[in-house]
Amino acid sequence: MILVNGHAAETVNALDRGLAYGDGVFRTLRTHSGQPLWWADHYAKLASDCNALALDCPDSTPLQAEVRRVAEAGQGVAKIMLTRGPAARGYALPAAGNCTRIVLSTPLPPHACSDAPSDITARWCTLRLARQPRLAGIKHLNRLENVLARAEWDDPAIFEGILCDDSGWLVSGVMSNLFWVRQDELFTPDLSDCGVAGVARDRLLRVAARLGIRSHIGQFRSDAILAADEIMICNSVIGVRRVARLDDVTWSPTGWTTTFNQALYEDLD
Amino acid sequence: MILVNGHAAETVNALDRGLAYGDGVFRTLRTHSGQPLWWADHYAKLASDCNALALDCPDSTPLQAEVRRVAEAGQGVAKIMLTRGPAARGYALPAAGNCTRIVLSTPLPPHACSDAPSDITARWCTLRLARQPRLAGIKHLNRLENVLARAEWDDPAIFEGILCDDSGWLVSGVMSNLFWVRQDELFTPDLSDCGVAGVARDRLLRVAARLGIRSHIGQFRSDAILAADEIMICNSVIGVRRVARLDDVTWSPTGWTTTFNQALYEDLD
Numbered sequence: 001m002i003l004v005n006g007h008a009a010e011t012v013n014a015l016d017r018g019l020a021y022g023d024g025v026f027r028t029l030r031t032h033s034g035q036p037l038w039w040a041d042h043y044a045k046l047a048s049d050c051n052a053l054a055l056d057c058p059d060s061t062p063l064q065a066e067v068r069r070v071a072e073a074g075q076g077v078a079k080i081m082l083t084r085g086p087a088a089r090g091y092a093l094p095a096a097g098n099c100t101r102i103v104l105s106t107p108l109p110p111h112a113c114s115d116a117p118s119d120i121t122a123r124w125c126t127l128r129l130a131r132q133p134r135l136a137g138i139k140h141l142n143r144l145e146n147v148l149a150r151a152e153w154d155d156p157a158i159f160e161g162i163l164c165d166d167s168g169w170l171v172s173g174v175m176s177n178l179f180w181v182r183q184d185e186l187f188t189p190d191l192s193d194c195g196v197a198g199v200a201r202d203r204l205l206r207v208a209a210r211l212g213i214r215s216h217i218g219q220f221r222s223d224a225i226l227a228a229d230e231i232m233i234c235n236s237v238i239g240v241r242r243v244a245r246l247d248d249v250t251w252s253p254t255g256w257t258t259t260f261n262q263a264l265y266e267d268l269d
Numbered sequence: 270m271i272l273v274n275g276h277a278a279e280t281v282n283a284l285d286r287g288l289a290y291g292d293g294v295f296r297t298l299r300t301h302s303g304q305p306l307w308w309a310d311h312y313a314k315l316a317s318d319c320n321a322l323a324l325d326c327p328d329s330t331p332l333q334a335e336v337r338r339v340a341e342a343g344q345g346v347a348k349i350m351l352t353r354g355p356a357a358r359g360y361a362l363p364a365a366g367n368c369t370r371i372v373l374s375t376p377l378p379p380h381a382c383s384d385a386p387s388d389i390t391a392r393w394c395t396l397r398l399a400r401q402p403r404l405a406g407i408k409h410l411n412r413l414e415n416v417l418a419r420a421e422w423d424d425p426a427i428f429e430g431i432l433c434d435d436s437g438w439l440v441s442g443v444m445s446n447l448f449w450v451r452q453d454e455l456f457t458p459d460l461s462d463c464g465v466a467g468v469a470r471d472r473l474l475r476v477a478a479r480l481g482i483r484s485h486i487g488q489f490r491s492d493a494i495l496a497a498d499e500i501m502i503c504n505s506v507i508g509v510r511r512v513a514r515l516d517d518v519t520w521s522p523t524g525w526t527t528t529f530n531q532a533l534y535e536d537l538d
Contacts, residue, residue: 002283002284004283009283010282010283011280011281011282011283012280012281012283012288013279013280014271014273014278014279014280014281014371014373015271015373016288017416018288019281019285019287019288019350019352019410020295020350020410020412021291021410021411021412021413021415021416022290022291022410022411022412022413023412023413023416026289028358053413053416053417054420077358079358081288081289083288084416088375089297089346089348089375089378090378090419090444091412091415091416091418091419091443091444092419092420092423093416093419093420102283104283104284106357106358109358109359127403129401130399130400130401130404130463131399131400131435132398132399132414132435134396134414134417135399135413135414135417140413141288141289141290141291141413142290142291142411142412142413143289143290143291143292143360143411144290144291144292144322144404144409144410144411145401145403145404146290146360147286147290147292147322147353147360147362148322148403148404149360150359150360150361150362151323151361151362154361166400166401174360175359175360194399
């Protein structure tokens, strides 16, 4: 089911700036028994991303109600897209208050089900992310870099690609954030210049704080993860997964992924 | 009038990857008496951009026929958007052959009419373009940088903003390409790392070659245009315009803009 501005629909205006320019933001989240998971976190991030692009953000309660309306029975995935709406040609911002709100759901993909393997295989991507601090961290609709990076492989055994920026600093996976543990401390790349600062990433950092695990957000090279005890990727749909293989390098489990993945779903407030 | 995959329509599929990821390319061109101007150039650029993103490009003849179908009486502007089409969630490329083709027209904007002033006022933008060689030159649908740059001013007296990349190299205008003449030679920024290599830019370089004017494509700092004899911007809708003022600096006309603007519309083949 798809809701466009609150009404069941299959289409959007062909003049929407979301289509013309990728002028909007989105969220992908899990639902369970018709309820969005981690709603407070997702709404806070959506509001923050809207603010960064001067987009009007709908209120939390009616938006949450729309997610509930579209949610699958059992477990599923909901997606929210907010765009600057239809407008005449040209980059100049139209008058405010005309945003398009798209809420839709899809069944939970097999790779996100609870019985899916928690260990995954990753590869290094050759594409280098451009550094744009004005857009970094935002889950906006300009995602051609992700599309090009994901197109680098079609081997279904490879679950994720790891990305660096054009200076060689680690950033993230194509569709996930990147973490690793070394000597009982947690590490993840700084996202001031590129990447998406996801809700699962934020929750994982809060989990670490709660567990008394020292965490480091910074600039790291590829050798930092090659020297890690355990490497993890995370996002709101898959939770935390252990990178068991990265191209030709393999790691044995140390238990960190299990610890973090369980804590991620506890009440962190 | 809007044609979506050849049929009159007002909307596109809400699951289109053009909307979800900006996964597509576009063209904006002038029409006159129902005919697209510079069609061979626009089609060649569209095919090149599609190739860079592994998108299927429709054949020239039926696409041109669609532009003719939508074209306004008299003068107008046509826009072509090609996207990777509707698909399930996820960055992985869907099977080929499912692209969405949107062709629409709008009346010629007042600033593009032949009696509009040929002199314009520009400003320096504070936004710095990110350098992404994999996307540079392509007129793709990821245009949030242009949206943010255009949002830096709302003074209607300012026609265009001038952009540099994050290393301070000159790139382009927000919606145009940038040229200048100094000591009877023509200069324009290299677009290997960012910007859109437009059809009008390509034609202007061919005009210079035909006129025996030496042209230079390279990396230039802001002082290069401040020392110019005449600064110009160009695109397919407005042709060539003279930058008479750039923030607090003004230039007197030397005749180059008139020369180039006339030659731009001659048969260059």
